[in-house]
Structure formats: C-alpha cells, structure tokens
Amino acid sequence: MTDMDKTKEQLMSELAAMHQRIAQLETSESELKQVEKALRESEERYRALFESKLDGVMVIDETMKPLLINQAAMDMFGFDSVEEALQVNVLDVVAPEERERVSKMITEDMFRHDLQQIEEFRCRKVSGEEIWISAVGTLTKYQGKVVGLASFRDITEGKQAEELYQTLAGSSPIGIYMIQDGKFVFTNPQFQKDVGYSEHELLGTDPLNIVLPEDRNMVRENAVGMLKGERSLPYEYRTVTKSGDTRWVLETAVPILYQGKRATLGNYTDITKLKQVEEALKENRRRYTELVNFLPQTIWETDERGNLTFCNYSGSLAYGYTLEDISRGMNTIQTSIPEDRDRMKDNIQRILNGEELAGIEYTAQRKDGSTFPVLVYAAPIIRGNKPVGLRGVTIDITERKQMVEELRAHRDHLEKLVEERTAELKTAKDAAEVANQAKSEFLARMSHEIRTPIHGILGTLSLLRDTKLGQEQRQYIDVARSSADSLLAIINDILDFSKIEARQLRLEEMDFDLRTILEEAAEMVAMRAHEKGLELICHLPPDVPTELVGDGERLRQVLVNLIGNAVKFTEQGEVVVRVKVNADRKKEVELHFTVHDTGIGIPEDKQGLIFDLFH
Secondary structure: OOHHHHHHHHHHHHHHHHHHHHHHOOOOHHHHHHHHHHHHHHHHHHHHHHHOOOOEEEEEOOOOOEEEEOHHHHHHHOOOOHHHHHOOOHHHHEOHHHHHHHHHHHHHHHOOOOOOOOEEEEEEOOOOOEEEEEEEEEEEEEOOEEEEEEEEEEOHHHHHHHHHHHHHHHHOOOEEEEEEOOEEEEEOHHHHHHHOOOHHHHOOOOHHHHEOHHHHHHHHHHHHHHHOOOOOOOEEEEEEOOOOOEEEEEEEEEEEEEOOEEEEEEEEEEOHHHHHHHHHHHHHHHHHHHHHHHOOOEEEEEEOOOEEEEEOHHHHHHHOOOHHHHHOOOEHHHHEOHHHHHHHHHHHHHHHOOOOEOOEEEEEEOOOOOEEEEEEEEEEEEEOOEEEEEEEEEEEOHHHHHHHHHHHHHHHHHHHHHHHHHHHHHHHHHHHHHOHHHHHHHHHHHHHHHHHHHHHHHHHHHHHHOOOOOHHHHHHHHHHHHHHHHHHHHHHHHHHHHOOOOOOOOOOOEEEEHHHHHHHHHHHHHHHHHHOOOEEEEEOOOOOOOEEEEOHHHHHHHHHHHHHHHHHOOOOOEEEEEEEEOOOOOOOOOEEEEEEEOOOOOOHHHHHHOOOOOO
16 A cells, blocks of 8 residues: 555545544534534644655645645745645646646546556756656545545656666667566667567567577576576577577676566677687687697797696607606706706796897707707797797707718818818929929819819709708708808819919809808807817897898808817817997998807917918
8 A cells, every 4th residue: 555545545534533523413512612623633633644744745626736735745846835836737847748648647547537556757846957756646535625636756866877777778788688587578779689689579588589499408507506696707608599690698697676576687798709719719729739740840838937838749759758748747858968957947048038049959868768969949938028938849950960970071071182182282382383384284183173073062962952852851961062162162262362263252242141141150060069068059139130242151151160160179168159230330230240169269379370361
C-alpha cells in the first residue's frame, strides 16, 4: 500500500467516524459544542498529517485548480506562499511538451476512470528550472465535492543518473547487456551491432541462443562462478551472429539490482580480430621454429644470466643433449670446455654491455665429454631498451679446420717455394748486375714458373667451388682462394719492385665491404692463433662505415701481415684488431687500424725498418 493510499484511507476513516458521530448526536447545545470540538480536532489531525508528508501533496478540482497544497509541494515547485500556489493551474508547472499527456491523465484517467497509476513527467519550477517528478493520483471528497488527491516525488537525480547511463551505454564501444529471469532486458547499440540482432529481436530471449552450442555449458559455469564471486577474470567463448558468422568474444558479468529484482550486468567485447592475430603469431612462430630446426647450425637464445631458453634440433644433436635436457635448465657455459668458461663469461658480459664482437672461437664440449671447435656469433636481445639475454648461432668448424690444415700445408709449401724462388731471384738479380740481359731473361722465366702453379691453384679452386658443395665448404674454398690471391699479389709486388714487367705499382679503386675484409684477414691467421692458444678478437664499432671504395685486396694483405706478425711473436694472451674513426677530420672520413698483441714487441733498433719492402 502506497503512502497516498494510507493517507486516503486514514482521512476517509476519520470522516466516516465523524459523520456517524453527528448522526447520533442530539441537537442540544452541549452536544453541538462537542461536535464542533470533534470537528476542530479532526481538522487539526488532518492538517498535521497533510503537512507531515515528505512527498508533495495537492488537492485539485476538475478544472485542475489547486484547492490544498502542502509545504513539501510548495518547496518542490518553488512557490513562496500558499496564496501564490492556489492561483495557478496545475498544468502551469508542467513542461509544455508534457502538458497534453498530463491533462489527459488528470481529466480522463483520474477523474473519469479513477485510475491509480504512477506516472513520470517533467515539470518546471517557478524559477524555470526543469525537474522530473513521479506522481500518483486518486479521487476523494473535500467539502462535499469529488476532488483529486495527488502525491508527487522529485526523481530528478535518478533520471539524470539514468540518462547518463543511457548515454554512456549508447556510445560505449563495448557491448553491454542486462539479463533478468534468464532473459535479455537491455542491450546497447554496440551489443546489437556485434551479434547482428536488433533490440526488439533480443529483448525477452534466452542469452544462450547466440552462444555456439559447444560453448554453452562453459559459458553457464563461468557466468555462475563470476556471479558467486568465485571467478574474477574475463572468459572467452564463441557466439553465432544473425548472419551465421562465428565470432570470438571476451565477457565479464556482475550481479546487480534492476527495478528491485536481481539481474546480471554483462560486458561483451568482440575479440575475433585479436584471435586471428594470435593464430597468425602462432603460425609464424611454428614456421620460424620449423625453419630454425631445419638449419644445420646451432641456433640458441639465453636469458641475461646465460641460461638457455631455446635451442634448435640441430644444436641438441651437435651437443648430444635432448630437448628435455635443455628445457630442464642448462647454462650455455656448460657447452664449452672448462678452460674456455671464464673467457666465455667475460665475452657474454661484454656483448650485454653493448660491445660488438665478431665470431669468437671456443672449444665446445658434448654431453659425453668429447670436444669440437666452434665459432660463435652472438648479439643482445633488447626489450624495452634493455638487454634481457643473448641470441646467436654456433658453427661447427671441424671440417673447416681440417681444410685449413690442408691449406696450411699447401701454403707452407708455397711459402717455401716462394722463399726458394725469391732466393733464386736474388741470386739472379746479383748475377744481373754483371750481366743485365741474363738477369732479365732469368727473372722473367722464374716469374712465369711461379705464377703458373698459383694460377693453376686458383683455377682448380674456382672449378671446385662450382661443384655441388655446401655453403660451409664454399667458405673454405673462398679462404683458400683469398690466400692464393694474396700470394699472387706478393709475387706481383716482387715483380713490380724488380721492374721486370715495366708497370708502375698502383692501387685499384673498387667497392668493398670492410667487415668482409676484416673477417677474411682474421680467418687466414685464425688457425695459427688457435694452435698457440691465443684469442683473436676483431672489434668494429657501430659508428665505423663498412661500405668503402679503395683497394680492398691491398688492405687485406696489410691486415694479414700485421695480424700474422702479431700472432707469430705472441706466445700467450690475445691479439686484438680495432678500427676507429678519426674524429678530428671535418670533410673526409679517416679510419685508423690498430693491431694490439701481448707478445715480445719489435726491438727499438729495428723499428726504423718496419716500412722497408720485404724486411
């Protein structure tokens, strides 16, 4: 029973009792005084009850003129006095666009049919401020006439909150819905767009109708768990749109009260594109893994402490470990012999600190304890501008070393031959001082004899490279060809120096890659360094340009001579090759090459001869 009903019932009860009392009273003066007193008391109780209402109360006649109004109604509409309030028409405080509906509600629904129903509409206070009210009215009697008794309540704040929610829900990029008694009672435009159904088609239907049948039990269990507070994380499932498309969605649900009853408020986000991206990433990862596992080299990744986080199949075979061994936790230090481990730790830290180190040679150790030589290339893994580990490739250079040994034997033979031929040339040169013509003929013949076997070696290596060889074997051939080219350049320089072919010594200008020249020069002396237990490191900073124009062959020969000499006279420690840019030059780039060793050095009395030819 509403407050209005209680008020009406109480007033009617008192009026009936009063009339019954009057009928029973005699017309004596004392009785009339008692009647007057009872009427005054009844009127006072009625007035106190009328004014004590928190809601606004108004008594109106059929012309919609107020007959009575309480203080709450005056405050609600902004009247300064009762007299002012009783001079207006009820419709004067109703918003213009609502007046027709309110007029019908009063004249027809209340006065003609005595309908008691709650209505909401907008009103305007005397100040012009617009408010929302909830009103209910009924018929009663006042001063012998049938009048309307209306109760008003200000619901402006609730309406504003409702309008705000409707605005937010209507413009939200996330689907929003409410479910009550197992049916949709509200859906926002985004939800309707996502599922392809209109609001009219959704309201009153079972929400599980749009869920893929295979996912319905899972959705029901997750929703119940979330409503009970047993689950807080969003859950994923598949829906079927009106057009028949299957879509992936991410959903959360919370319990709420809606119109005084328990309901469920849900957030619904279409994540189909995200799922497609995830699937594409998984497919790319799968292809990457297959490709990496197909490579013959060992491909690996570590964290910042050197613990292996990934190793391809070729790597597990090369080292004799299973992928399960690696997944249980291994440090990359374990893959080298004990003598190399401190050096490996130091190099790992240097790379993490930003140093760029070229291929570093170690002796690897298999699970069974056997060893083999490797060349390791590594770079830092950067995430958030911070190194979080290493990524690299390890190359088994066993075959390369065997080939280098064979090439070294050929090289020693060629060097011996060159030494012999050089001695012969020197003898011939000495003899030529006595007989110049004989000298020229002899040296010309000897130069032809020296060049012929070298050209034969170069030709054979070129033919061998064109056969069906692997990439690594081709690299070994390229090292041999590079050594032979250098040897031929030395012979040509000897002939240039002796003026036999009457051509001037000149530098050839062509494009070349400094990194390649540096690596080739290092590889040509790497075997000697390894035999003596020396560490050979080439340091090429990022600011040094590598695409250059000049005589790359001459530069390589200079580097081979410098590095080879350093290795030859160093018994332990390291040989470090560095390249840096001269910062003082303004218009041109000038590169400085240094070769630093820990050997015996050049005696002071010999340092003045270092630029003499063939010294």
